[in-house]
Amino acid sequence: MSNYNDIEDNEIRIIGNASQPSPTPHKRFWQRWWFWAAIAAVILLFVLLIGLAYKSDILHFGNTTEPTAEESDFDQYTSTNVNAVSPTIVAREPATVLISDTVVNDVPLQILTPVNAVPELCLGIPDTTDERIILALQAADIRADNNEIVGAFVLKGELLARGVAKKGFCAILDGTVRLGLAESTPYFEEATNEDGYFFRQYPLVCDGRMVENKPKGKALRHALCELDGQVVVVSSGDEESFHDFAQALADLGVQNAINLVGKDAYGFFHGNDNDFQSWGDLYQEWKSSPYLNFLVWRTPR
Amino acid sequence: MSDFLTISNANELIRIPAVSLVYIASDGNYSDIYTRNKEKYTVTVQLGAIEELIHTQFHINGDRIVRIGKSLIINMDFVTYINPSRKQIILSDSHTFKFTLEASKEALRELKKHFEENE
Numbered sequence: 001m002s003n004y005n006d007i008e009d010n011e012i013r014i015i016g017n018a019s020q021p022s023p024t025p026h027k028r029f030w031q032r033w034w035f036w037a038a039i040a041a042v043i044l045l046f047v048l049l050i051g052l053a054y055k056s057d058i059l060h061f062g063n064t065t066e067p068t069a070e071e072s073d074f075d076q077y078t079s080t081n082v083n084a085v086s087p088t089i090v091a092r093e094p095a096t097v098l099i100s101d102t103v104v105n106d107v108p109l110q111i112l113t114p115v116n117a118v119p120e121l122c123l124g125i126p127d128t129t130d131e132r133i134i135l136a137l138q139a140a141d142i143r144a145d146n147n148e149i150v151g152a153f154v155l156k157g158e159l160l161a162r163g164v165a166k167k168g169f170c171a172i173l174d175g176t177v178r179l180g181l182a183e184s185t186p187y188f189e190e191a192t193n194e195d196g197y198f199f200r201q202y203p204l205v206c207d208g209r210m211v212e213n214k215p216k217g218k219a220l221r222h223a224l225c226e227l228d229g230q231v232v233v234v235s236s237g238d239e240e241s242f243h244d245f246a247q248a249l250a251d252l253g254v255q256n257a258i259n260l261v262g263k264d265a266y267g268f269f270h271g272n273d274n275d276f277q278s279w280g281d282l283y284q285e286w287k288s289s290p291y292l293n294f295l296v297w298r299t300p301r
Numbered sequence: 302m303s304d305f306l307t308i309s310n311a312n313e314l315i316r317i318p319a320v321s322l323v324y325i326a327s328d329g330n331y332s333d334i335y336t337r338n339k340e341k342y343t344v345t346v347q348l349g350a351i352e353e354l355i356h357t358q359f360h361i362n363g364d365r366i367v368r369i370g371k372s373l374i375i376n377m378d379f380v381t382y383i384n385p386s387r388k389q390i391i392l393s394d395s396h397t398f399k400f401t402l403e404a405s406k407e408a409l410r411e412l413k414k415h416f417e418e419n420e
Contacts, residue, residue, distance in 0.1 A: 004349035004356075009370035010407030012415070015355045015363060 079180035079206055079256065082187070085231045086176050087297075088115050095134050095299040097269040101237075107248035108237030112269060113230060117297035118175040121155055121197040124292060125282065128268055132299040135269040137222055137233060138261035138280075139170075139295040140199040147289035151200030154191040160291065168203030168211075168258035170224055170295075172196055177231045179224065179256040181206040199293070202242070205257035210250040213242045213259075220279075221245040222260040222267070224295065227253060233260070235279075260295065267294075304359040306334075308344050308351070315342050319362035323379050323392050323400060325351055327372040337379075339398050348374060369404045369412065380416070385409040 007013055095116040102109050114135045126136045140161075141150040149161035152169075164183050171178040171187035173196040178187050181203040191198035203211045204223050218239040225234050234254070236245050242259075249257050268278035304319035321337045327348035334342040334351075344351075352374060355366050365377045375392060381399075382391035385406045393399040404412075 004352040005347070005371075007368060007371060009372075009405045011370065012408050012411050013368040015352050015359070015366045015368055015374065 078182045081207055081255070082178050082180040082182075082185075083226060083229075083255065084173075084176045084178055085226050085229065087118050088113060088230045090115050095132075095297075097135050097271050097297075099271060102252070104248040104251050105244065107240055107244055109248060109252065110235045110237060111227070112233040112235070114233075114269075114297035117299050119172055119177060119197075119231065119295060119297050120175075121153075121172070121199060122294050122296055123155065123160075123290065124294075125266065126268075126294050126296050128276070128278065131270065132301075133270070133296050134299065135233065135267075135297040136294045137224075137267035138265040139293050140201060141166075141261055142289050142291055142293075147291060149199075149291045149293065152188055152198060153200070153291075153293065154188070154196060154198035155293075156197065157192055157195035159192055164200065166200045166202050168201045169198065170201065170258055171198045177224075177226070179226050179231075179258055181211065181256075181258075199295075202259040203257075204242070204246040204259055205250045205254045208250060208253075208255055210243075210246040213246070215242060217241065219263040221262045222265070223249055223254075223257045224260055225249060225254045225257040227255065236262075304362045306351075306355060306358060308346060308354065310345070315344060317342070319359055319366070319376075320378075322366070322376050323398065324376065324402065325374040326402075335400060337394060337398060348372065367412065367415075369408045373402065373404055375402070377412075377416075380412070383409050383413045383416070385413060 093116060098113040098115055100111045100113075102111065112135060117134050121139060126133050140153050142148065143150055151161065151163045151165045152159070153161040167183055168181050169179070169185055169187070171185070171191050173187070173190055173194060188198050190196060202213050205211060205225070218241050221236040221240050221242075223234045223245070225232050227234075234249060234252070234257070240248075246257070264281040266278070266280035266282050268276065270276055306317045306319065306322060308315045315334070317334060317336055323335045323337055325335070325348065326333045330345060330347055332344050332346055332348050332351055334344065336342070348371070352368055355363060355374070359366060366374060367377055368374050375390070379392040379394060380390065381393045381395060382389070388403050388406055388409065390402050390404055390409055390412070391399060392402065
């Protein structure tokens with residue numbers, strides 16, 4: 001007997017003869033209440049940690065910027081102004097990406113304005129050597145559990161995914177971009193009927209007002225924005241919370257904006273003078289998903 | 302030759318024959334040892350430590366001593382009455398002493414079963 005205090009009030013133990021079995025066999029550890037209490041505590045702690053991790057993005061190891069099941073807090077709002085924003089065209093200029101940097105509310109922002117190129121969605125990693133592609137970013141999130149696209153996704157009229165997990169949307173019809181916030185929008189049907197493109201993401205700015213989203217935590221952020229009648233991509237220079245990033249966009253003067261996959265999502269652009277820049281990480285297991293999707297701006301033929 | 306429970310410290314030594322030991326009750330860091338002649342010895346030794354002493358010192362009578370829960374060690378030779386539902390056990394020699402003690406139902410049920418199966 002190694003521990004003579006190891007006995008419960010409902011047990012008895014013959015002391016003097018160790019070789020003689022006790023009428024109450026010494027309880028195994030799994031027969032003791034504290035063992036099961038400890039198991040229950042561990043399970044409870046595990047569940048709490050999972051919940052906490054889920055809320056703070058920890059479990060979304062890169063394939064989605066934010067937890068896929070989370071929804072926007074902006075349920076009570078719907079876009080009132082969904083503007084059709086045509087590609088920025090500058091006569092006699094080659095297709096390129098104009099870059100400008102600014103700081104809003106201490107949030108460093110980089111604004112990428114694709115010029116003379118048409119946006120569209122594509123599956124798979126775009127060819128970085130294709131000079132017709134001047135800008136590419138990951139668009140819709142992919143679920144960690146089944147590698148499928150989060151929310152409705154239309155690729156050149158083909159419906160690849162359904163759902164309204166995120167209420168922000170981007171519809172591309174004949175090269176014209178519409179950004180908004182709505183649970184149901186006619187642009188979804190229009191995209192499916194007219195060989196258009198459609199995907200959903202977290203709304204960040206709606207009608208010039210910042211949209212609050214539930215996911216917390218900080219990450220590098222990208223947003224597809226309508227700014228001064230142009231479609232631009234705005235990226236945060238530092239890791240930012242949804243709140244701070246969205247507020248900075250609103251204060252920048254963005255009319256409508258939705259999130260694009262952030263954190264270590266992959267993207268690149270070809271700027272002036274063959275300036276090529278890329279970011280993110282391509283070598284993660286989840287990026288082998290057949291539904292890995294990109295928003296690209298391509299030079300028209 | 303009888304077994305003896307011997308407990309000693311810097312100041313004193315207590316030596317109780319196994320056949321005279323009736324029961325030992327725990328009172329936190331103290332233990333009260335009751336003997337056949339109705340003497341009570343209080344020692345600053347926890348019940349677990351006394352159990353260990355019994356385990357090592359009793360060679361003949363050890364299997365007659367039983368630990369009941371966290372706070373009781375009894376000599377089974379003096380058990381004269383067990384009533385689990387009333388949580389009651391009486392230790393007596395039917396002549397000179399009688400101690401009525403309380404223990405848990407489950408433990409007393411086990412002890413009762415032990416007597417039924419072994420005696």
